[in-house]
Amino acid sequence: MMKKGSVIRFNSIPVKTDECNIKARLGHRKGFTEFDTDEQGFLDNVIATAKMLCTLKGALIRLDIIEKGNSFIKAEGGYTFRSADLALFLEKSDEILLIAATAGKSITDRISKEIRNGDGALAASLDAAASQIADDALDWIMEYVNIRLKKEDGILTRRRYSPGYGDLDLSNQKLVYEIMGLEKLGIEITDAYILIPEKSVIAITGIERTVNNG
Numbered sequence: 001m002m003k004k005g006s007v008i009r010f011n012s013i014p015v016k017t018d019e020c021n022i023k024a025r026l027g028h029r030k031g032f033t034e035f036d037t038d039e040q041g042f043l044d045n046v047i048a049t050a051k052m053l054c055t056l057k058g059a060l061i062r063l064d065i066i067e068k069g070n071s072f073i074k075a076e077g078g079y080t081f082r083s084a085d086l087a088l089f090l091e092k093s094d095e096i097l098l099i100a101a102t103a104g105k106s107i108t109d110r111i112s113k114e115i116r117n118g119d120g121a122l123a124a125s126l127d128a129a130a131s132q133i134a135d136d137a138l139d140w141i142m143e144y145v146n147i148r149l150k151k152e153d154g155i156l157t158r159r160r161y162s163p164g165y166g167d168l169d170l171s172n173q174k175l176v177y178e179i180m181g182l183e184k185l186g187i188e189i190t191d192a193y194i195l196i197p198e199k200s201v202i203a204i205t206g207i208e209r210t211v212n213n214g
Contacts, residue, residue, distance in 0.1 A: 004062050011057055013056035050129035053110055056104070063098070073096065082169075097207055102200035104186070111123050131199060154208065155208055157208065173194075182202075
């Protein structure tokens, strides 16, 4: 059972990234875009390099929702998220789950290096791969939670919501950052609420109750 109100951190997250998702991020459409041998070899190298350089870490915390309004959610600890969209998103949830993941600094350093070297294609491809791998880490955390929630007749919302989306102001990244102590994952946050390393992501999801059919 996952203890409420306590941060759980993962110093290593194993993910299996589907190359189709990376291709989609690069603008390729399944069934419409074909790769020749050289292009496929390039993509294979990009994925292998990105996987090698991404050092995935993550964290989660589950908090009871103690008050709901049309335009806010208040969680235990007195943390308030002001957003009508988020309130609607969590209307069936009795808990809020905060999750975060980072791909680390090595991959972003490599992307910057390729930009400086003038290899925009490689930089863009590594960027797409790293973004997908970071998102896959969030998927892994959600799956980890869902497995444990089955014993509690609970389930996560199918989607997740991030600061900066809809009417949930990006400044909420700082609130989540502080609640979870994300500096312990090697993540920093700027005055403009941008996470560093760049391939670091924060998301919010909800825990709903299911009917136990025995």
